[in-house]
Amino acid sequence: MIEVQGLNRAFKGVKAVDNLSFSVPKGICFGLLGPNGAGKTTTIEMMEGIAKPDSGTILFNGEPLTRKVAPQIGIQFQHTALQDYLTTRECLSLFRKFYDHGVDEHTLMDMCDLHEFANTEHRKLSGGQKQRLLLALALVNDPQVLFLDEPTTGLDPHARRNFWDLVNKIKTLGKTIILTTHYMDEAEQLCDDIAIMDKGKIIARGAPKALLSEHFKGVLIRLQHQQLSDKVMSECLPSHEQNYWYINTDKVEQTLKLLVEESVVLEGLHVKSANLDDLFLKLTGHGLTAERPMEVEPQSAGEVA
């Protein structure tokens, strides 16, 4: 569906996007992930036709992005300025008029759970309701390709989950979705395929589960940062991030026994499955986010002590 070949973009000597090539098959949700400054926005803006690459090509169904191809694309920007005092229905009706073909307001409100707010001015919508309106606006031309640029940033967990349900519903319509996000749980929930970017390059690509099983065995054990014995260091090969040690092992009982024998402080110890943040840390030596998701979602494998 989308073919990106040899894409480059530099700003004053900084290579924001460095010889990037990838393709996105039709009908999947493709996630572009990475930390601040990785080059995601620059890449996505070139794919959307908003910014021009220094070199390289982007093809949609084998064709470059032209006025002919543009109506096949829908974009949910991080921020969209809407006219003050327009209601949800009026915003949808206005945007619908920009296109020859598209989806009527009623269907869009159905798709994005907006009926309740049809006559509410958009400026009075909550963060989650506003994102749903922006999603509906991105769908107004019934696009084949939908770009979602960090769509749930700043939303509370409930609103994020609602939004994920909508995206999953839209996936069933066969649309190709390109998603950028800082939230690794979002990528794991929604994306069939991901590319992790760092410093303008793709450093890992594949289905989230396949990538995790390729790079991790068993579970991750997190320990408070402390002095570890040579035996623990050589047998467990822990990695260090912020105030913690992380040990990846498929022999949990044996590892825990060794930690006890070596008088390791186990207070606050967690055992969990590896996630995409852990993968990023492993690949780059630094985390995707300042806060480790283990802090907010310990339920994945349970707190041991």
Ligand SMILES: Nc1ncnc2c1ncn2[C@@H]1O[C@H](COP(=O)(O)OP(=O)(O)OP(=O)(O)O)[C@@H](O)[C@H]1O
């Ligand atoms: N208009 C610009 N002028 C100068 N430098 C820029 C410009 N846009 C991006 N950059 C630089 O290019 C690099 C990549 O930025 P980009 O915004 O694409 O990253 P990102 O992965 O989208 O980050 P974030 O998650 O914070 O949005 C950064 O070093 C950034 O400072």
